[in-house]
Amino acid sequence: MSYLWLPLAIISYIIQSATNAIDRIIVHREVSKPIVVSFWAAAFSLATLGLLLIGLLPFAWAEQFRFQMPSPNIFMLVLVAGAMAQIGLFFSYRALHDGEVTKVASAIGAITPIITLVAAYIFLAERLGRLSILAFIVLVLGTIVLTHQSGKRQKGWFKFAFASAFFLAIQSVIAKYIFGEYHFISAFSLMALGAGIYALCLLVFSKDVQKQLSRKSKQRTRDTYWILANS
Numbered sequence: 036m037s038y039l040w041l042p043l044a045i046i047s048y049i050i051q052s053a054t055n056a057i058d059r060i061i062v063h064r065e066v067s068k069p070i071v072v073s074f075w076a077a078a079f080s081l082a083t084l085g086l087l088l089i090g091l092l093p094f095a096w097a098e099q100f101r102f103q104m105p106s107p108n109i110f111m112l113v114l115v116a117g118a119m120a121q122i123g124l125f126f127s128y129r130a131l132h133d134g135e136v137t138k139v140a141s142a143i144g145a146i147t148p149i150i151t152l153v154a155a156y157i158f159l160a161e162r163l164g165r166l167s168i169l170a171f172i173v174l175v176l177g178t179i180v181l182t183h184q185s186g187k188r189q190k191g192w193f194k195f196a197f198a199s200a201f202f203l204a205i206q207s208v209i210a211k212y213i214f215g216e217y218h219f220i221s222a223f224s225l226m227a228l229g230a231g232i233y234a235l236c237l238l239v240f241s242k243d244v245q246k247q248l249s250r251k252s253k254q255r256t257r258d259t260y261w262i263l264a265n266s
Contacts, residue, residue, distance in 0.1 A: 069128035070237065074244045077121045077234035083227040086220060103218040105225070113222055116209045117229020123202030126195045134192030142196040143203070145174045150204035158208055 090101030105113065130139045149171055155161040163171075213222045237244050 068243050068247070069125060069132050070241050070243050071247045072128050073121065073125035074234055074237040074241070076124060077230040077237070080117075080121070080230040081227045081234075084224050086224045090220075100220050102224075103221045105217050105221065109213060109217050109222075110225070112209055112213055113217075113225045114229040114232065116206050116213060117226030117231075118233045119202050119206040119209070119229075120226065121230045121233040123199045123206060126199035126202065130192045130195035130199060132192075133195065139192060139196050141177075142193060143200045145177055146197055146200035147204045147207075149174060150201055151207055154205055154208040155211070159212060 086100060087102045090097055090099075092100075127139070127143060130143070152163065152171055210222075210226075238248075
């Protein structure tokens, strides 16, 4: 039972790989700038709050979905985690816009666990064995080989990939702490509020988002459906 996380992680990476490929297609459309894609992804994530409605059903199995009120400190961390996840996704969209999906996805996938290791060591006091440390060294070397471009000037996608990995790694550490201290379904659902705050900030401050929302076109509608399906 302790190894159940491994097949779940593999399935998660398979789904994430497909998502990255679709994101690559979306962010290269003229009307789908990375910031606009990020806005819609965050806005659509509010649907996660609907999980709490399952807890209102009069069935015994629905009890695990019933909302539990968090403490103020946990609630703030939940909002931060939700917003940081969306920021990390934005930087991944930006990296996919400039770079090849294989290199971007591989770089984020390699850098994220490295930063997670350091953050978990500092904030959660988690320790790994020698074999796990060796695996992380292989990840570092693999990332260097993968992203190196001999004879060519390195493009700017890598800095966005690194920023994405950083925010996603810190978010995962915060989420790990939250899930250990608070009800999982409630925490997972409330993170959508953090995403909603992020989307609201983009709506207020991003001219690209405002301009895209003001347009009326079939192309915008099709792209929105793609983003919704991919979310």
